Amino acid sequence: MGVSGGSVVAVAEAPDSRSLIAALNYNFAKYAHWPRDEEQQSIHLCFFTERFKQSFAGLQDKAIFNKPVKVRQLSQIEQSRDCHLVYIDRSERSLLRRLFLFLQDKPVLTVSDITGFSDEGGMIEIFRVNNKFRFKVNQSRIESARLKMSSQVLKLAVEVK
Amino acid sequence: MKWIKTLKFRLMFTMMALVLLTILIITMSIVSNQRQAIEAQARQELTALGRLLVTNSLSSLLFNDEESARQTLLSLQVRPDINRAVIFDENARRFAEFQDQTVQTQIDPAWINTVLQQDRPQLVRENKAGLHLVLPMISHGELIGALYLLDDRTSLNTQMTAFYRVVTITVVIAFFASLLAMLWLISLFIMPVNQLLETIRAITLHKDYRRRAPAASTLEFNQLTDSFNQMISEIEHRGEQLEQANSELEQRVKARTEALETALALANEANQAKAEFLAVMSHEVRTPLNGVIGFAELLKLNQLDNDSRETVELLNDSAQALLALLNQILDFSKLDADKIELEQQGIELATFMRSVVETNRAKADRKGLAMDLKLQDSDCTVMGDALRLRQILNNLIDNAIKFTDKGRVDIDVFTHHSDGEDWLSFEVSDTGSGISPSKLKQIFSPFAQADSSVTRKYGGTGLGLAICAQLIKLMKGHYGVKSEENQGSLFWFKLPLQKLEAPSVTPKPLPLPTETTAASGELILLAEDNEINQSVAEGMLRNLGYEVEIVSNGMEAVSCCMQHQYALILMDYHMPQLGGIDATRQIRDSGEQGPNQRTPIVALTADVQRHVENQFRHAGANDLLIKPFKLEQLSRVVNQWLKRGNDNAQTAVPVIDDTVLEDIRQMSGDQASSLIGNIVELYLQKSPDLIADIHQGARQGDAEQLFRAAHALKSSSANIGAVRVSEVARQLEKLGRENLLEHVHPHLDVLREQYEQATVMLKARLREA
Numbered sequence: 001m002g003v004s005g006g007s008v009v010a011v012a013e014a015p016d017s018r019s020l021i022a023a024l025n026y027n028f029a030k031y032a033h034w035p036r037d038e039e040q041q042s043i044h045l046c047f048f049t050e051r052f053k054q055s056f057a058g059l060q061d062k063a064i065f066n067k068p069v070k071v072r073q074l075s076q077i078e079q080s081r082d083c084h085l086v087y088i089d090r091s092e093r094s095l096l097r098r099l100f101l102f103l104q105d106k107p108v109l110t111v112s113d114i115t116g117f118s119d120e121g122g123m124i125e126i127f128r129v130n131n132k133f134r135f136k137v138n139q140s141r142i143e144s145a146r147l148k149m150s151s152q153v154l155k156l157a158v159e160v161k
Numbered sequence: 162m163k164w165i166k167t168l169k170f171r172l173m174f175t176m177m178a179l180v181l182l183t184i185l186i187i188t189m190s191i192v193s194n195q196r197q198a199i200e201a202q203a204r205q206e207l208t209a210l211g212r213l214l215v216t217n218s219l220s221s222l223l224f225n226d227e228e229s230a231r232q233t234l235l236s237l238q239v240r241p242d243i244n245r246a247v248i249f250d251e252n253a254r255r256f257a258e259f260q261d262q263t264v265q266t267q268i269d270p271a272w273i274n275t276v277l278q279q280d281r282p283q284l285v286r287e288n289k290a291g292l293h294l295v296l297p298m299i300s301h302g303e304l305i306g307a308l309y310l311l312d313d314r315t316s317l318n319t320q321m322t323a324f325y326r327v328v329t330i331t332v333v334i335a336f337f338a339s340l341l342a343m344l345w346l347i348s349l350f351i352m353p354v355n356q357l358l359e360t361i362r363a364i365t366l367h368k369d370y371r372r373r374a375p376a377a378s379t380l381e382f383n384q385l386t387d388s389f390n391q392m393i394s395e396i397e398h399r400g401e402q403l404e405q406a407n408s409e410l411e412q413r414v415k416a417r418t419e420a421l422e423t424a425l426a427l428a429n430e431a432n433q434a435k436a437e438f439l440a441v442m443s444h445e446v447r448t449p450l451n452g453v454i455g456f457a458e459l460l461k462l463n464q465l466d467n468d469s470r471e472t473v474e475l476l477n478d479s480a481q482a483l484l485a486l487l488n489q490i491l492d493f494s495k496l497d498a499d500k501i502e503l504e505q506q507g508i509e510l511a512t513f514m515r516s517v518v519e520t521n522r523a524k525a526d527r528k529g530l531a532m533d534l535k536l537q538d539s540d541c542t543v544m545g546d547a548l549r550l551r552q553i554l555n556n557l558i559d560n561a562i563k564f565t566d567k568g569r570v571d572i573d574v575f576t577h578h579s580d581g582e583d584w585l586s587f588e589v590s591d592t593g594s595g596i597s598p599s600k601l602k603q604i605f606s607p608f609a610q611a612d613s614s615v616t617r618k619y620g621g622t623g624l625g626l627a628i629c630a631q632l633i634k635l636m637k638g639h640y641g642v643k644s645e646e647n648q649g650s651l652f653w654f655k656l657p658l659q660k661l662e663a664p665s666v667t668p669k670p671l672p673l674p675t676e677t678t679a680a681s682g683e684l685i686l687l688a689e690d691n692e693i694n695q696s697v698a699e700g701m702l703r704n705l706g707y708e709v710e711i712v713s714n715g716m717e718a719v720s721c722c723m724q725h726q727y728a729l730i731l732m733d734y735h736m737p738q739l740g741g742i743d744a745t746r747q748i749r750d751s752g753e754q755g756p757n758q759r760t761p762i763v764a765l766t767a768d769v770q771r772h773v774e775n776q777f778r779h780a781g782a783n784d785l786l787i788k789p790f791k792l793e794q795l796s797r798v799v800n801q802w803l804k805r806g807n808d809n810a811q812t813a814v815p816v817i818d819d820t821v822l823e824d825i826r827q828m829s830g831d832q833a834s835s836l837i838g839n840i841v842e843l844y845l846q847k848s849p850d851l852i853a854d855i856h857q858g859a860r861q862g863d864a865e866q867l868f869r870a871a872h873a874l875k876s877s878s879a880n881i882g883a884v885r886v887s888e889v890a891r892q893l894e895k896l897g898r899e900n901l902l903e904h905v906h907p908h909l910d911v912l913r914e915q916y917e918q919a920t921v922m923l924k925a926r927l928r929e930a
Contacts, residue, residue, distance in 0.1 A: 027223045027224060030300065062301075062303075063301055133225070152219070152220035153220060155229065156221065156224045156226045
């Protein structure tokens with residue numbers, strides 16, 4: 001399940017790429033369903049790296065099904081408990097194993113641009129093809145976390161397993 | 162174009178127009194309604210499809226997956242009417258597109274921008290290409306793009322076409338169905354009406370009122386035919402009644418007519434009897450009168466002492482008065498019974514008037530009255546009854562003389578024009594006693610004289626003016642009187658002027674009283690049954706110098722005429738065995754060998770009725786003498802027919818009237834002789850040219866030339882006193898004016914003869930001078 005950092009194209013370095021990634025996360029959240037959705041007051045989108053802070057900030061107070069979007073930067077893995085979606089960029093690759101362990105039975109959608117992320121236990125893996133973002137979906141992992149992804153997203157996925 | 166007026170056509174036309182109008186209105190409303198519904202549905206469907214597409218392609222746009230979006234749009238291939246579909250991103254950039262290759266359309270970028278910028282729920286546009294729909298693509302309140310769809314309305318049009326077809330077929334079926342219904346309906350109306358019409362036509366054509374119209378199946382028409390049949394039977398009934406009434410009426414009319422005819426026949430018989438009575442009375446009374454007058458006339462011829470002569474004169478006057486009275490009463494009764502018939506003959510007015518006045522002059526002279534005739538513009542021949550006109554004038558003139566003691570009696574004749582007609586007016590004015598206004602009114606009524614004292618003083622029946630008035634009325638004329646007491650009276654009358662163009666048979670002028678000198682002793686036959694009359698006539702004829710043979714009936718007259726030739730025959734009307742008319746006819750019919758075939762026959766009758774004279778003239782009599790007659794009248798008639806009168810008349814007018822020349826001589830004083838010589842020489846110089854002109858005009862048919870020359874000759878001859886030449890010239894002038902050249906030749910001979918006599922005498926006068 002290891003994904004070598006050297007093989008990753010440093011696409012995340014450019015600031016507009018980061019906002020595109022943030023937008024992708026927002027779009028995934030639109031098509032995701034969490035258990036006991038109706039009880040939630042807001043949708044929490046979380047990330048770790050300082051570099052994405054500005055990109056995610058643009059999503060603050062947008063709405064998904066009339067619920068306001070809240071953005072949080074995490075410093076501890078345990079902080080991901082209240083998140084609906086956690087994005088880990090490739091610079092936090094070291095946190096993966098502990099994060100997976102922590103979120104094993106929690107309904108939190110995990111997204112990353114780390115290569116092989118979906119194979120290692122991540123739910124949605126973003127990658128670039130022909131200068132365009134594409135993604136893979138680990139459907140079994142999503143189902144086991146009692147989450148649901150809309151077929152609208154699944155049909156766009158390059159790979160679903 | 163007659164069929165346009167038929168009920169059938171009009172009903173049909175009106176009803177079909179109504180049906181068509183109804184169908185049209187319904188069809189139009191259905192079609193427009195349906196079209197709207199279909200269009201609304203198409204719009205709805207397109208919008209629903211768009212919504213679905215938006216939902217399905219929203220994620221593709223979100224995740225920037227063009228391929229996926231295109232796949233989604235490709236699914237539209239199954240919809241042939243969706244011509245084009247395009248997904249635009251939020252920057253109006255084309256993201257994905259589907260297009261039917263066969264159609265090229267332009268998308269107006271304004272529509273897309275409108276939707277992207279104004280956040281409209283949808284935008285629908287329609288144009289020739291079809292129905293355009295632009296839908297915004299919204300993800301969780303965020304506008305991320307737009308979807309454009311074009312519906313070319315193929316299916317809509319197909320649907321509409323199918324609908325139209327159905328509607329058209331329905332309309333055609335409905336039209337023909339209503340046409341059939343209408344034909345049936347019309348036959349319902351027309352059939353019974355036509356049957357009724359046919360019946361009426363048959364009735365009118367054959368006048369057969371027994372025909373009836375057949376019953377119709379429709380209740381109302383049945384009532385109509387029933388009413389019609391009732392009416393016809395009523396007419397039939399009335400016709401029978403009318404016929405019956407007519408035949409009754411005819412019978413009655415026939416009966417009445419017969420009664421009337423009987424009455425008329427009776428009346429006619431009575432009238433005939435009256436007329437017969439009149440004729441007989443007239444004859445019976447005249448015959449003894451004839452005797453009285455005749456013998457009185459004969460007595461006068463004897464040498465008598467003064468007392469006896471006076472007695473005879475008185476006897477004669479009384480008899481004459483009685484005759485006049487009798488004539489007036491007869492005239493009046495005939496006028497009253499409309500028995501007078503007027504004759505129409507030409508009257509040469511000037512000659513006629515002169516003779517009338519001359520007849521009365523003696524009476525005026527006896528009373529010492531001046532009498533003048535003024536003829537104004539009256540040198541013409543008029544149509545009229547000379548006898549009756551003379552009677553009227555004689556009466557008026559006689560009255561004027563009778564009631565005038567001193568002064569004069571004037572007679573004026575003139576023509577004038579009034580009330581759109583030409584009139585010939587006669588006026589007789591006197592300076593006598595006049596008539597008081599109170600009497601003036603009834604002066605023309607019978608038996609009215611100015612005063613009963615007048616009757617005593619002047620005598621007369623009082624019928625004269627009444628007869629005149631009736632005669633004038635009979636001639637369609639008017640009459641009147643103006644009078645002032647002690648100043649005089651003016652009686653006038655006017656008659657419609659009828660000028661005669663052709664020269665008339667000039668009535669023979671009354672010659673001056675003939676001398677009772679002995680004639681050549683020619684033999685005259687007198688047929689007369691009355692012995693007194695025989696004696697009177699014989700006495701008179703012998704007195705005139707004729708030999709007389711007397712027979713007393715027509716048979717004897719005829720047989721005498723077969724044996725001897727007579728110079729003249731006097732034939733009475735009423736005679737035993739054979740009447741005068743039949744005797745005259747037999748003498749005239751005796752053929753060429755009859756010795757008296759051309760002998761003049763003068764009828765004698767006391768019957769003044771016109772038809773007697775006509776019958777006589779028809780039988781061949783030449784003249785008629787009314788009994789009783791005076792010696793003078795008998796002499797005139799006999800002499801006229803024995804060619805004596807003409808000679809007398811001619812000698813009465815001198816060739817040269819010396820008084821004319823004498824007048825000139827007196828007027829011109831000392832130079833008279835040379836003046837007269839000059840005048841006569843001038844006349845003798847110029848007149849041959851004029852006579853030559855007259856002959857030339859007659860030869861060449863130039864009436865104008867003849868007229869001018871004759872006119873000149875007439876005046877110049879009159880100026881020197883050549884009165885006979887002047888008279889002949891006057892006659893020629895008249896013929897020339899009236900363009901009657903065919904009559905001039907006898908006058909030309911007379912002119913030559915008279916002119917030669919005149920020149921001889923004038924040359925003699927010249928030598929004397």
